[in-house]
Amino acid sequence: MRQGHALNVSANSRNENFARALDEFEKSVKISRTLDVSRLLVEADWGLCRTYGYRGDLHRAQACAQEAVEIATQAGDEWIASLTRLTMGASLMLAARYEAAEDWLNRAIAGFQECSDPFGRSAARLWLALGYFKQKQFERLAQVLPEILAACQQNGYYFLFTRPSLLGVSDERILVPLLLYARAQGWETAYVDRLLEVMNLSGVTIHPGFRLRVHTLGSFQVQRGNEAIPSNGWRRESARQLFQLLITYRHAPLDRDQVCEYLWPEADPATAQRNFKIALNTLYQVLEPERDPGSESAFILREGSTYSLRPNADLWLDADQFVDAARGARQSDAQLLQQAIDSYPGEYLPETLYETWAAEERERLASFFLESADRLAELLLQQNKYAEVIELCQRVLIQDNCWERAYRHLMTAYENLGDRGQVGRAYQRCAQVLREKLDISPAPETRELYEKLVGGG
Structure with a gap:
């Protein structure tokens, strides 16, 4: 039962904890009914009230609350009855059932007053x-x-x-x-x-009552608090693209004309301006559904004809977290380097691969990843962790199959594992990719390493 309470409290960050909390309380209910001790039901019912109620299932929450209050009242336990009333009132408040919520909460307040x-x-x-x-x-x-x-x-x-x-x-x-x-x-x-x-x-002066969590690496996803915005929740593709553009240029305000040039390069000025206005208004509605019309946005700042993300907005961005982790990883700390690499699940906004405005940021983040991975591979080689080196380098080559240092690390790892066949295949793959993509040959350093390894020197 205590585990159920703990899961309830942590459920804001892991929604699956709701289901686990429900299971814990149901186990307690089953035990209570098996023992035929009704007082044991009260705390379980209180927990179930919160589990159901905070998810919006008010019918089940109220059934549990009423049973808990009835049993507690009969037993003379005003304190836990008041806890249950508070929880039911909170559930109703979250559902905007204000009148009913006030009734439950006022009765809880009276009970707590009685219990001091x-x-x-x-x-x-x-x-x-x-x-x-x-x-x-x-x-x-x-x-x-x-x-x-x-x-x-x-x-x-x-x-x-x-x-x-x-x-x-x-x-x-x-x-x-x-x-x-x-x-x-x-x-x-x-x-x-x-x-x-x-x-x-x-530093926050405007806040919508939730944090915006933005995932840009590997895939694009935005969460308002605990609620993910589905792909069709953006209403217009232009609203989603406008937000991605503002995220990309989060450190440099964009003039409206710049935005129009990036997003609607072939449209005439009047059409582009109209498209921008529609996209911006839609974006406001998507990010802050309860925002009062005409009020300032908690996330987008307008200053004259320029637009940007609001400084100090309550917004978490995975790209910034990754860069901070990569910069903070000490060059000799394999664990921190691994954590930084793990926070990079894939390239930046992959759906904007052919958009020129996203290219520079994508390359910047990829460079942080490749440099961190390269340093980690060196440390793993020093620690004789050759299988991990191979796995890491294969991941690097998925990101950038022209990164020669990854091929050199692969050859070294395979040689230390006694697999010269793979040494040769790694070199041949390197030569083929460089020839097909860049029309160049492997660097002298790569050729010399290959010749040294296959020559047994």
């Missing part, structure tokens, strides 16, 4: 505050949020804001807009600033 549990009361009131904020009931919000922030600061409940918790949100980003509003109102600003700093969001 300030933590449970603070957690339940935080959910109420989130609901007020979502409904733009700012007067009601002003009556509770300053007190909640003060109580959390006094009692050390900062984690309710900064990470997933059993009584809190499954994704801490949900609460960031609430914190930004509190900071703008001057409520416990020093504390709010510390909370944002803990989440590495100190």
Whole structure:
């Protein structure tokens, strides 16, 4: 049962944990019914309420909650009854069922007050505050949020804001807009600033309530929080391409005319401008479905006629993570080099292979990969790990089959394994590829190594 709770808390980053949590709680229910001890059902039902409820299955969540509350009330256990009411209220709040959520949460608050549990009361009131904020009931919000922030600061409940918790949100980003509003109102600003700093969001001024995760290596995929945007979720191909272009030029704002030239090079200026406007508006809707019309985007910054990714936007990009890992890997640290290489599953935006605007970034990232792999191959050869060298070099040659150093590492590894037939095949493959693709012969260093190995010298 405790494992089920732990899986519930970590389910924001691994959705399969929901199914595993469900299985753990169902096992506990089965044991409880076998022993015919109804009180053992309460905690399992509470866990099931969260598992179902946070996924949006409110019917099953409420059935579990009602059973748990009924058994707990009969046993005189107001505390766990209140925990269950809080969880059901949170589930309803996540589903925007605000009136029903408030009813469950207010009953939970009363129960925690009766039990003298300030933590449970603070957690339940935080959910109420989130609901007020979502409904733009700012007067009601002003009556509770300053007190909640003060109580959390006094009692050390900062984690309710900064990470997933059993009584809190499954994704801490949900609460960031609430914190930004509190900071703008001057409520416990020093504390709010510390909370944002803990989440590495100190520079954020606009936030949609989720982090955008962008995968560009090997394939293109974007996640809003825990929700992946499907291929048809972009609505227009031009919106997806515009976002890929902005990602590619994330360090250099693009003028609208530049964007039009990249994406619609054959269109006349008026048509290209119209295409751009349609693509941009669609992109806004795809990235931030709940964004108020006319408000600034949390991810795209417009300054006059230039457009770019917003600095300090809550956006994770696999390409940046890979470059950081490659730069951070010490030249003599095989483990760190391997981690860097593992974070490069394939070339940058492979579907844009023939787009000139993506070529430079693709080559830059490929260079980081090839250099890291080359250094790792050298270290593995020094450690006599020849099978690993072969596997690594074969992967390198899939990425760039003209990388001569990979052929040299292959020949050396095969020679140390006593397989001179493969030494010859590696050299012949190298010569053939270079001749067919570049119309050149292998470098003197490659020929000399081959002659040395096959000559037994």
